[in-house]
Amino acid sequence: MRQMRLRIRCCLIVILTILSIIMFVSFYTILSQTHEIEQKSNIFKKLPDKRNLNHHHQQQQQQQHIPFWQALEAQNIYDINSMPRNYTVENQPNINDKIIENLFQLVNNHKLDIITDKEMNIDEFDQTFIDTIITKKKRKFNQKQDNAGDNLNTKRHKNDEKLSMATEKMISKKYNRELRKYVINTLWTYKRKYQDMKEINLADMLYEKIEQNEPEKLNTIWFEYLKTVTNLHVYNTDSKILRRILYRLLNNEILQASELTQGTQIKLILELGDGIEGLLKPYRVPRNYQTLPDHYYFSDIERHHAEIASFHLDRVLGFNRVPPIIGRILNITSDLLEHAVPDLAKTFFISPANNTCFRGRCSYYCDTGHAVCGRPKDFLEASLQILLPRPPVVEWHKITHPYRRSYSATKYAKWESNENYCYDKVLNDDYYHNRLLLDMTDLAAFDFLIGNMDRHHMMRISSFGPNSALIHLDNGRSFGRYDYDDLTILTPIRQCCFFRYSTFQRFQILYKQRLSVLLNRSLKTERLKLILINEHLIALDRRLNILLHLINDCVKQHSVAGVIVHDGI
Numbered sequence: 001m002r003q004m005r006l007r008i009r010c011c012l013i014v015i016l017t018i019l020s021i022i023m024f025v026s027f028y029t030i031l032s033q034t035h036e037i038e039q040k041s042n043i044f045k046k047l048p049d050k051r052n053l054n055h056h057h058q059q060q061q062q063q064q065h066i067p068f069w070q071a072l073e074a075q076n077i078y079d080i081n082s083m084p085r086n087y088t089v090e091n092q093p094n095i096n097d098k099i100i101e102n103l104f105q106l107v108n109n110h111k112l113d114i115i116t117d118k119e120m121n122i123d124e125f126d127q128t129f130i131d132t133i134i135t136k137k138k139r140k141f142n143q144k145q146d147n148a149g150d151n152l153n154t155k156r157h158k159n160d161e162k163l164s165m166a167t168e169k170m171i172s173k174k175y176n177r178e179l180r181k182y183v184i185n186t187l188w189t190y191k192r193k194y195q196d197m198k199e200i201n202l203a204d205m206l207y208e209k210i211e212q213n214e215p216e217k218l219n220t221i222w223f224e225y226l227k228t229v230t231n232l233h234v235y236n237t238d239s240k241i242l243r244r245i246l247y248r249l250l251n252n253e254i255l256q257a258s259e260l261t262q263g264t265q266i267k268l269i270l271e272l273g274d275g276i277e278g279l280l281k282p283y284r285v286p287r288n289y290q291t292l293p294d295h296y297y298f299s300d301i302e303r304h305h306a307e308i309a310s311f312h313l314d315r316v317l318g319f320n321r322v323p324p325i326i327g328r329i330l331n332i333t334s335d336l337l338e339h340a341v342p343d344l345a346k347t348f349f350i351s352p353a354n355n356t357c358f359r360g361r362c363s364y365y366c367d368t369g370h371a372v373c374g375r376p377k378d379f380l381e382a383s384l385q386i387l388l389p390r391p392p393v394v395e396w397h398k399i400t401h402p403y404r405r406s407y408s409a410t411k412y413a414k415w416e417s418n419e420n421y422c423y424d425k426v427l428n429d430d431y432y433h434n435r436l437l438l439d440m441t442d443l444a445a446f447d448f449l450i451g452n453m454d455r456h457h458m459m460r461i462s463s464f465g466p467n468s469a470l471i472h473l474d475n476g477r478s479f480g481r482y483d484y485d486d487l488t489i490l491t492p493i494r495q496c497c498f499f500r501y502s503t504f505q506r507f508q509i510l511y512k513q514r515l516s517v518l519l520n521r522s523l524k525t526e527r528l529k530l531i532l533i534n535e536h537l538i539a540l541d542r543r544l545n546i547l548l549h550l551i552n553d554c555v556k557q558h559s560v561a562g563v564i565v566h567d568g569i
């Protein structure tokens, strides 16, 4: 009996062993047939070795459109930057210097800046006409609502509609004309109301709150800086404070790093001492990385150098509406990891190339595949912007941009199909019968120059009251293409045909002194090198020309006084 059991056991063991051997062999065969290992090494061979890039044409072509993944891998931007480039501008515009010179002369002859109060009212508009049209429009709108779903009436309704089309068109033309005059008049009224008002600054506004809660902050450079943040601009170019605050952003030790989790891409909040908080956006792609032709604006990656360049451009344009920002090189380990709050510290790791990385916890681009890594080791290039006081200390107003894009690959926004959209939606609305209208056109000009299609909201500090300028935050998705000018960004100016006089005068100077030269000079003050490559600088001159041509078209249609508004700002 015992021998029987032993034999059966032996047999079982032998059978199991044979089975395992068979399984192992077949598994190995399957594995080697897929050539997985071989394929991997082929992929690596296909990637061009950046250190050995020569001027061979084929490789140069590959270099022009750096794919996203390769861009993240790119070792050193300055090497890539030294490559000569060859590109053609899509839809190269027809620029005529004579037209632009004539426009300048035409506007200057108008002497808009010395128009007196009395003269302002010369262009009387037809108030009764506007009132009747508005009530008529409202009635029609109500009718439409009543008739919704009423099939019997539709046929007759259509005939009526056809008959009245011609007259409607005429009335609508007159309506637009009168509405334009009406809006210009409200802007003048607005100017009179606010032109003698003193600027309000944040330091005065917050003094009591800060004295109560954090009195130690009153003696900081940060508080000095708040004295220069007013309802009209977020810094004062003439004061020494700007230089001092930029110096602190660049050199202050980092005391704490945490993540700003709102938003789609990784941003950190750094506490810098002296009361200063900074917003950090890390290096993601090289300076000559072009937005991929198949990528939508809403999937574009944020570029730290675009944030820095936007600040300089905004300053050159004389807006002073982008909060101070600098480029800085950090040590990921000693500057960030060693001061990171636990939630952020958890996301740090060492990559296979032995670089220090972190991925954060934002909603997109915050996984290991899109991590921010030192290149090499601990070195991280980033933009650092001063963080203005947030709620509940200061109330912000987040205005949905009327020319917001659809943020969908299949849908269009209303303004894209309705050429009368500005009259219907913007000029018709009291909300825009003040500086906001011209702030919006200023912003459109700015966004066109930097190529930003991602302006979904307009931001301003509402604690300042109604006479408060827009603040141009979040410019990371700009400077994505230098070979393409997106004309749709200019739609607010093209459809509304309004433009601020002081901005126009400034643009006249920039045209004569060359915007690219002035910006290039301004960027030289940065510690980081080559914030904008030449291709982007050249594109700015081209875009300024396009913008001036567009204003010329408006002036031709509505006259100088009907387009260029001197609102005292």
Ligand SMILES: *[C@@H]1O[C@H](CO)[C@@H](O)[C@H](O)[C@H]1NC(C)=O
Binding pocket: 086, 087
């Ligand atoms: C630039 O590229 C185009 C086409 O890719 C080519 O025809 C042209 O000769 C190139 N120009 C220079 C200066 O290399």
Ligand SMILES: *[C@@H]1O[C@H](CO)[C@@H](O)[C@H](O)[C@H]1NC(C)=O
Binding pocket: 331, 332, 333, 334, 377, 378, 379
């Ligand atoms: C960064 O800081 C760490 C820790 O202090 C140090 O070991 C490392 O050498 C620094 N890296 C660089 C590039 O300075």
Ligand SMILES: *[C@@H]1O[C@H](CO)[C@@H](O)[C@H](O)[C@H]1NC(C)=O
Binding pocket: 352, 353, 354
């Ligand atoms: C990373 O560092 C480890 C340990 O110091 C070393 O063995 C490895 O070769 C390094 N890897 C690379 C890609 O340099």
Ligand SMILES: *[C@@H]1O[C@H](CO)[C@@H](O)[C@H](O)[C@H]1NC(C)=O
Binding pocket: 516, 517, 520, 534, 537, 538
């Ligand atoms: C900007 O400055 C750099 C360095 O001085 C110069 O090489 C480049 O040509 C300038 N670019 C423009 C557009 O003026």
